[in-house]
Amino acid sequence: MTHILHRQIHHSYPVAVGGEGVEMIDSDGRRYIDASGGAAVSCLGHQHPEVLAAMHAQLDKLAYAHTSFFTSDAAEALADELVAHAPGDLGHVYFVSGGSEGVETALKMARQYFVERGEPERRRFIARYQSYHGNTLGALSVGGNRWRKAPFEPILVESDHIDPCYAYRHQRPGESIEDYSARAAGLLEAKLQELGPETVIAFVAETVVGATLGAVPPEPGYFKRIREICDRHGILLILDEVMCGMGRTGTLHACEQDGVAPDLMVVAKGLGGGYAPLGAVFASDRLFDAFASGSGTFLHGHTYIGHPLACSAGLAVQQIVRRDNLLANVKARGADLERRLSERFGNHHHVGDIHGRGLFRGIELVADRSSKTPFDPTLKLHARIKAEAMKRGLMVYPQGGTMDGRAGDHVLIAPPFIVDAATVDTIVDRLGDAVDAAISEIRS
Secondary structure (H helix, E strand, O other): OOOOOOOOOOOOOOOEEEEEEOEEEEOOOOEEEEOOHHHHOOOOOEOOHHHHHHHHHHHHHOOOOOOOOOOOHHHHHHHHHHHHOOOOOEEEEEEEOOHHHHHHHHHHHHHHHHHHOOOOOOOEEEEEOOOOOOOOHHHHHHOOOHHHHHHHHHHOOOOEEEOOOOHHHHOOOOOOHHHHHHHHHHHHHHHHHHHOHHHEEEEEEEOOEOOOOOOEOOOOOHHHHHHHHHHHHOOEEEEEOOOOOOOOOOOOOHHHHHOOOOOEEEEOHHHOOOOOOOEEEEEEHHHHHHHHHOOOOOOOOOOOOOOHHHHHHHHHHHHHHHHOOHHHHHHHHHHHHHHHHHHHHOOOOOEEEEEEEOOEEEEEEOOEOOOOEOOOHHHOHHHHHHHHHHHOOEEOEEEEOOOOOOOOEEEEEOOOOOOOHHHHHHHHHHHHHHHHHHHHHHHO
16 A cells, blocks of 8 residues: 555556666566656656766765855856856746746746836736646646646636637638737737736746647747737736757757747756756846846745755756757657658547647547547546556656547657657557557447
8 A cells, every 4th residue: 555645546556666768667677668758857868877977976065055045056057057048138047846836936026027117006917728837826827727727716816818829729711820820829919908908917828838738839920929919018928838948849948949038938847857856937137137126035935946956967967968969869859750640640530630849749639530529538538548558668648638628638749858760660659559559448
């Protein structure tokens, strides 16, 4: 009997005892290709010796220092590394322990920015349906996944939402992709006019939507229009790149491919590669200057922010990614993954859409391709696919509620940046078998 309160109380989990490169190993000696990087975390794979050595070296010097008393060499060095390659004027970073904590921090930073500027009437956040921004109450409040929010609605902060930029579900018949992109961005303008732009703090969005849609990128021009709308109304743009950032899509920051820079940006997961809990909030010079010339304080903090061990791991991960030119491999193997997914699922009766960027890809499953009708959610197709994949030595990241928070299924694929072409082939072969086995089980 386990005394851990697991995510799924009645589920029996294998025990992980080791990792090697792109594989995880359980206590029975079974190996699994980690084709989702856990949850798009393990960008360097498992047990990279140089990262472990950097962490050991940090432990030999200093394990912990509270940031109300000290900074540390590890935190300062990682901040320098991140700012040196940040887009726009994101000149400062605030370290946290993970994505939810990072989003919570960004929301508070954005609110305090307007308080410092003498605009306390700004109190609203606008985000998108089907977004996922974390599980703390503030992050959950701006998230747009109804199923995750429902039990906690009475204690959440009020927020507003617009539809995501997802042409497969929202493009109208005969509408060009350019017109659709403009219309999708225009939903923000309409919402601002409804609420009164002077009451809005920020628009919050995942650059490439991760867990709740399965690696759906924005259409061309979408974020440039969003940026223009934000600037025109004096509201902030907060980009959540917790899952899609730090090289996952083929550029260090996903927003680089959209030609925009946000005012605040949250990263985690691939920042530390799973070697230690680590996230960061990038803040623009404009925000920092408002704090510096105002109260001189950010009214926020957690015990483990800027943890030296976590920062040493993050610095090692980022240095290895840069030194080994792994973003080139993300692009090359991402192209392989896109091609192989199209070959295996392009004509599949129950795969409606294939999407993504770099090594961040997804497939959406449907009961009927022509009508895009999802499977009955009570069948839990996504859970069946996960189980069938595990039987075949494959870890992928399926989720339900793709269409509206309740109905719809998708599978997210996010292998480590070190994956090779042969392993990409194996991933798609095993996934294809798992999808077919799960659907056959439903039919029978």
